[in-house]
Structure formats: structure tokens, C-alpha cells
Amino acid sequence: MVVVLEKNITANQTLNIVKHLEEYGFRVHKTVGVQQTILAAIGVKPEFDTRKIKILDGVAEVYRITEPFKLASRQAKEDNTIIKIKNVTIGGDEIVVMAGPCAVESEDQINKIAELVSKNGAKILRGGAFKPRSSPYAFQGLGEEGLKLLKQAAEKYGLLVITEVMEIGQIELIGEYTDIYQVGARNMQNYSLLKELSKVNKPVFLKRGLSATIEEMLMSAEYILSNTNKDVILCERGIRTFETYTRNTFDLSSIPVVHKKSHLPIFADPSHATGMRDKVIPMARAAVAAGADGLMIEVHHDPDAALSDGPQALFPDQFSEMMRQIKLIAEAIGRKI
Numbered sequence: 001m002v003v004v005l006e007k008n009i010t011a012n013q014t015l016n017i018v019k020h021l022e023e024y025g026f027r028v029h030k031t032v033g034v035q036q037t038i039l040a041a042i043g044v045k046p047e048f049d050t051r052k053i054k055i056l057d058g059v060a061e062v063y064r065i066t067e068p069f070k071l072a073s074r075q076a077k078e079d080n081t082i083i084k085i086k087n088v089t090i091g092g093d094e095i096v097v098m099a100g101p102c103a104v105e106s107e108d109q110i111n112k113i114a115e116l117v118s119k120n121g122a123k124i125l126r127g128g129a130f131k132p133r134s135s136p137y138a139f140q141g142l143g144e145e146g147l148k149l150l151k152q153a154a155e156k157y158g159l160l161v162i163t164e165v166m167e168i169g170q171i172e173l174i175g176e177y178t179d180i181y182q183v184g185a186r187n188m189q190n191y192s193l194l195k196e197l198s199k200v201n202k203p204v205f206l207k208r209g210l211s212a213t214i215e216e217m218l219m220s221a222e223y224i225l226s227n228t229n230k231d232v233i234l235c236e237r238g239i240r241t242f243e244t245y246t247r248n249t250f251d252l253s254s255i256p257v258v259h260k261k262s263h264l265p266i267f268a269d270p271s272h273a274t275g276m277r278d279k280v281i282p283m284a285r286a287a288v289a290a291g292a293d294g295l296m297i298e299v300h301h302d303p304d305a306a307l308s309d310g311p312q313a314l315f316p317d318q319f320s321e322m323m324r325q326i327k328l329i330a331e332a333i334g335r336k337i
């Protein structure tokens with residue numbers, strides 16, 4: 001940590017700052033410059049709250065030079081985390097597509113969609129059985145029945161399963177049906193849920209919170225990595241800004257940022273990011289070009305009849321076209337789909 005001192009600082013104030021830093025366990029090295037004096041506080045303390053120093057008299061600025069996350073950081077583990085689930089590898093050269101409806105609605109619906117996504121090269125079937133809806137009056141999902149239908153459809157068409165877990169009490173039940181647990185944007189900072197998921201032996205797909213910084217997303221990943229689970233997949237799904245023409249603002253810059261700061265794979269979800277199907281294909285192309293390790297896409301055989309998120313679901317022929325286009329982009333950047 002670097003502490004920049006105010007120009008007119010008194011000797012006593014400087015002593016007081018040094019005393020505090022030492023009490024917090026740092027070694028202090030003072031550098032007197034022409035313009036300003038700085039204190040280098042030496043000692044890695046990811047948990048340290050820098051405001052404890054910022055608040056002291058005579059402090060102009062405090063800069064952290066190590067990341068507050070450890071297990072998720074590239075410094076802790078240089079190689080990319082590669083996650084193998086049955087015949088699917090995440091985080092390697094291949095860009096993996098997870099696709100399916102927003103929610104599992106019926107046996108017929110999930111089977112039709114599973115067939116279509118599998119035929120077009122997706123590897124993982126998505127579909128909510130427990131849905132975190134913004135309105136309590138909206139369709140909440142089929143619950144366990146939805147999980148059963150999702151797993152059956154996935155098995156029939158050779159796909160893996162991903163579905164959302166909303167609370168600790170659902171972990172065991174969902175674990176019987178899913179290959180990957182999804183933590184939704186609204187639960188990204190549900191730390192008790194994340195702590196429980198750090199003990200499961202299945203990967204966790206962690207979606208960026210609606211107003212979360214990249215650092216906060218990585219801190220949430222840190223919770224999941226804090227026990228035996230080492231398999232976290234991050235997902236950029238857009239953040240809330242002042243923009244109203246899209247549902248969220250798709251922060252694609254988080255992809256190269258995460259790749260630099262962390263060894264964890266990161267996916268992108270242009271469906272929830274934009275909220276409108278006409279924006280999904282262009283942003284899927286952009287996400288692949290930006291280096292996403294995979295995509296999460298909502299698709300429906302009859303979007304107009306979908307019980308949730310119909311306007312952002314791709315029509316079947318649009319999904320095929322998207323897959324065709326992103327394969328070309330993947331090839332251009334030395335990856336494959």
C-alpha cells in the first residue's frame with residue numbers, strides 16, 4: 001500500500017500515521033520527494049480496510065498495490081483454470097455455448113429447445129426451475145418438476161445442465177439434477193449462499209451483480225473458492241447504468257480485465273445484458289471477439305409464447321445464424337466453437 005502525505009503535513013501527524021501503520025502490522029518505508037512525501041506500507045494484507053489510513057490527518061491519498069482477492073487472483077495462480085465436466089472443457093481453447101430458455105415451462109418446450117441448441121453446437125442446456133423474478137406476480141418456475149424435465153431433455157440430446165440456485169435450502173435438491181450451479185446477478189453478494197457453494201463438488205457459474213464492480217465480482221468468487229470448490233466460472237451479464245435503450249449496459253471490458261487479474265474463465269450473457277433479441281447477435285459477436293470463454297444465450301422455439309424473457313429470446317433460426325457467425329470470429333482469434 002502506498003500512502004501519499006499532504007504537502008503541509010506536520011512532523012507529529014507523520015509520526016502518528018507511521019505508528020498506525022506499524023500497529024496494523026505493516027513495515028513502513030518513507031520516501032521524501034521534491035513535491036511530496038510517500039510512505040510505502042509493506043506487508044500483504046488483502047483484508048485491510050484502507051479507509052483506516054485515509055481517515056488520518058495529513059493523508060492525501062492511499063493506493064492499494066495488491067488485490068483484495070487472493071485465491072481468485074492471477075498472482076496466486078498463473079495458469080488459466082480449466083474446468084472439465086464430462087465431455088466439456090471450459091476455459092481452454094474452445095468457446096462453450098450454454099443455451100436454452102429463460103425458464104423451463106413444459107416437457108414439450110424444453111425438449112424442442114434442447115434439440116435445437118444441441119443440433120447447433122451448444123454444449124450446455126440452461127433453464128430456470130427456480131426463477132428470481134423482479135415481480136412476485138411473474139412466473140416463478142416449475143421447481144423440482146422443472147429440474148426433472150431439464151435433466152431429461154439434456155440427457156436425451158447429449159447436453160450438460162446449468163440451472164440457478166437461489167437459496168441454501170435448494171443446493172442439495174438442485175445438485176441431483178444439475179452439472180453446474182448458477183448464481184444469479186441478484187444473488188452475487190449473497191455471501192451465505194456463496195460460502196455453502198464453496199463446499200459443493202460442482203462448478204459454480206457466478207453472474208455479475210446488477211451494480212457490482214469487477215472487483216466485487218472477484219471478491220464473490222473468492223468466497224466460493226474459500227473451501228474445497230476450485231471451479232468458478234464468471235459471467236458478465238451487463239450492469240445497470242443511466243442508459244435506457246438497453247436493459248443493462250454490457251460491460252465487455254470486464255472480459256480482458258478479468259483475464260488479466262484472474263485465472264478464472266469468464267462467460268458473457270448478451271441476452272440479459274441487452275434484453276432485446278435484435279441486440280443479442282451483435283453483442284454475442286462482440287463478446288467472442290473480446291475473449292469470452294463462452295456464452296450464455298436465451299433461445300425459445302416460440303419466444304412470443306415464452307412465460308419469461310420472451311423479447312430477449314432468439315428464434316431458432318437466429319440461434320443457428322449466431323452460431324455460424326461466432327464460429328468465424330472464434331477462428332479469427334485462434335479459438336474454436
Ligand code: PEP
Nearest residue numbers: 128184185186207237272
Ligand atoms: C438468468 O440467467 O436466468 C437470470 C435471471 O439472469 P441474471 O441473474 O443475470 O439476471
Ligand code: MN
Nearest residue numbers: 102298308309
Ligand atoms: Mn432470463
